[in-house]
Amino acid sequence: MSTSLLDKADPPAQQAPPEERRQRRNLTPWVLLLPGLLWLVLFFLVPILTSVSASVQTGNFDDGFKLTWHWANFVDAVKPYWRQYLHSGIFSVATTVLCLALGYPVAYFIAFKGGKWKSLLMALVIVPSFTSFLIRTIAWKTILADNGSVVRVLNDLHILTVTSKLGITVGTHVLASPGAVVCGMVYNFLPFMILPLYTSLEKIDPRLLEAGNDLYCSTFQTWRRITLPLSMPGVIGGTLLTFIPAVGDYVNAQLLGNASTGVVGQSIENLFLRKTDGYPVGSAMSVIMMVGTLVLVMMYIRKAGTEDLI
Amino acid sequence: MSSTDVLGRTEGGDLRLAGLTKRFGAFTAVDSLDLTIPQGSFFALLGASGCGKTTTLRMVSGLEDPTAGQIFLGDQDVTDAKPYRRPVNTVFQNYALFPHLDIFENVAFGLRRRGFKSVKPQVETMLELVELGHLAKRKPTQLSGGQQQRIALARALINQPQVLLLDEPLGALDLKLRRQMQIELKRIQTEVGLTFVHVTHDQEEAMTMADTIAVMNQGRIEQLGSPAELYENPATTFVANFLGQSNLIPGTVETATDDVVTVSAYGRRLTLDAGRCRSVSGKVILGVRPEKVQLAAAEADVPSGRNVLSGTVSDTSFIGVSTQYLVKLPSGEELSVFEQNTGREIQRPGAEVFVYWDPSQGFGLDGDQDIEAGAALDEEGAA
Structure with missing residues (x-):
């Protein structure tokens, strides 16, 4: 059908015959995609399928695992661990909200008032990440230590009395409490909030803010009506980049928490590494976390209506 | 209409600048400017870039604080009033339309912020005035430069400011469109009868539209008068050379x-x-x-x-x-x-x-x- 069209087009002699040329052209995108596709298949698709299949298997290390479509694994993955799901949820939401509350003013300040210092200030935000995640988290043990100045000041001001009543800290200590876990998580994920926020705030034309000011908006109104809506892509990007890793994080809970701050990640680790028959339930928990996060994120994006902003 | 409304807008208000000065460090952008712009006139501030005309405009709009001097609207001193409390609106050089709002909401913006409940009739009238009623649901990025310019004008005009400030509003348009918009602007100004203060470096643009032109040079006004007056009787070599040949x-x-x-x-x-x-x-x-x-x-x-x-x-x-x-x-x-x-x-x-x-x-x-x-x-x- 298209041959007749091509005949009429009278292709120059030095070019390959139309049929061959078209085939080559059709292959090029696939060749370019191949390395990426292989990578994804090997390190994303295969592990996911393995996890999903493991979640409905039964068995142990000695006898091996068999696919028995044992859906009851999912019941075992929820019932004894509801506290861990609750903790993961609370910690990650608290972390995301706190990161947003702390990160937005920082990003705003750097983007609008940073001037020639912008790059340096952004570097300062990122530089701490050059140190290992683990070391930075362990450093918080020193910062929040019982004989450290932070705890002393908080005690002197009787803040810990209040926070301990609220269940954020424990007695006169900060370490080994939900508060310490969230502190560590906020610290670790803050750059992931600031970066996208900064990018979207920095793109805002300051003349738009002047226009808002000119059109009867006070400073706050200008922020509410112009800056905030225009920075929504950054808010959404930042909250996702914070929330998604925060849900799965268990290093902070492990290092800065206590026995009653366990999160899902810790339970999965226990099931995988310390129990001979823990694979199926552990996998089921992983699947629940993945699907749960995916659904939440999709609902969030739908609600935030990003397509209008990008 | 009552003599004073919510924004403190008074009838019969000339815009008066008294000893208005703006310094940026050691640089004097606007040097003790005295100027009265009668209500209802189309006034052009003409000068080369860096002559202080835009700074003057920004001081009138409140986006820049004067170093010294005063700004009066009618008999009211607005020198220290916040920009959002002045009965003055600006058409910005690059329009500065809000990209997250559609055309309707862009035009309605000022009215909404001032708490107007029903804005539809005014917005429609205004879109009609700039002949873009059919684009109400579009986003600013979907409009051509000339259309965006007209929306920027509508967005400012709808507030019925005592003074409308135009900061090189036609600078980004090509020559043909600029000519067309010059005529359009003049028509709209005559129709609504507001005071227009137009900043431009284009002498032809100033001559085409303005009733009165002030030629600015190095923060001062070289000469003030009607286009014909300036052209026929320039007071200085600067005016003689800058305005035509x-x-x-x-x-x-x-x-x-x-x-x-x-x-x-x-x-x-x-x-x-x-x-x-x-x-x-x-x-x-x-x-x-x-x-x-x-x-x-x-x-x-x-x-x-x-x-x-x-x-x-x-x-x-x-x-x-x-x-x-x-x-x-x-x-x-x-x-x-x-x-x-x-x-x-x-x-x-x-x-x-x-x-x-x-x-x-x-x-x-x-x-x-x-x-x-x-x-x-x-x-x-x-x-």
Whole structure:
């Protein structure tokens, strides 16, 4: 059908015959995609399928695992661990909200008032990440230590009395409490909030803010009506980049928490590494976390209506 | 309408600037400006970039705080009022339309912020005025430059400000669209009868639209007047060069009566009306616009009573509607001559000619100023 069209087009002699040329052209995108596709298949698709299949298997290390479509694994993955799901949820939401509350003013300040210092200030935000995640988290043990100045000041001001009543800290200590876990998580994920926020705030034309000011908006109104809506892509990007890793994080809970701050990640680790028959339930928990996060994120994006902003 | 409304807007309010000054560090952008802009006028602040015109505008809108001086709207001092509390709106240079809002909401923005409940009729009327009612649901990025410009105008106008400030509003448009918008703006201004303060570096734009033009240079106003006044009777070499083209001839006053001033220049005697001469003794600069000058092949062809200089044609450009000549005087200076295409013979480069003009068409300036002032700036502005 298209041959007749091509005949009429009278292709120059030095070019390959139309049929061959078209085939080559059709292959090029696939060749370019191949390395990426292989990578994804090997390190994303295969592990996911393995996890999903493991979640409905039964068995142990000695006898091996068999696919028995044992859906009851999912019941075992929820019932004894509801506290861990609750903790993961609370910690990650608290972390995301706190990161947003702390990160937005920082990003705003750097983007609008940073001037020639912008790059340096952004570097300062990122530089701490050059140190290992683990070391930075362990450093918080020193910062929040019982004989450290932070705890002393908080005690002197009787803040810990209040926070301990609220269940954020424990007695006169900060370490080994939900508060310490969230502190560590906020610290670790803050750059992931600031970066996208900064990018979207920095793109805002300051003349738009002047226009808002000119059109009867006070400073706050200008922020509410112009800056905030225009920075929504950054808010959404930042909250996702914070929330998604925060849900799965268990290093902070492990290092800065206590026995009653366990999160899902810790339970999965226990099931995988310390129990001979823990694979199926552990996998089921992983699947629940993945699907749960995916659904939440999709609902969030739908609600935030990003397509209008990008 | 009541005499004062929620925004403190009063009827019969001229915009008055008193000793308005703005310094940025050691640089004085606006230097003790005194200016009264009558209500309902179309006023242009004309000057090259960096002359302080935009800074003046921003001080009026409240986006910039003056270093000294006061701004009055009517009898109200608004110098320290926040921008959102002034009955003044701006059409920004690059429109600054809100990209997250559609056209309707962009136009409705000011009314909504002031708590108006029903905005639909006003927005529709305003979109009708700028002839873009059919684009209400579009986003600003989906509009062409000219359309965005008109929306920016509608967004400001809908608030019925006492003064509308236009900051080079046509700068981003191409020439044809700019011409069209100039006419449009003038039409809208006449229709709504508000005070328009228009900042521009384009002298043609200022002349086309404004009732009154203030030519600004280095933070000060060089001259203020109607376009015709400025063009026919420039007060300084800067205005003479910046506003259109001028032939400026340095000379010395020989005699001066109440009616006529005689000047000697290039060994010839030239005369001009005493009323159009700003200096009647010592060194003067005699100016004449190129289109007022004519060419003759022989001195005998020159009508009597004209100022005459002789020279050689050094360049001829046939434009169609006119022919532009450069005539080199024996002293080396060049005069430009625009001759309308009336079917006369075209002089080729190299031809010996006499240039002449009616003495009443010349103007005289104080001889103690830079004869080139503003000439380069105009070229820059036109480019």
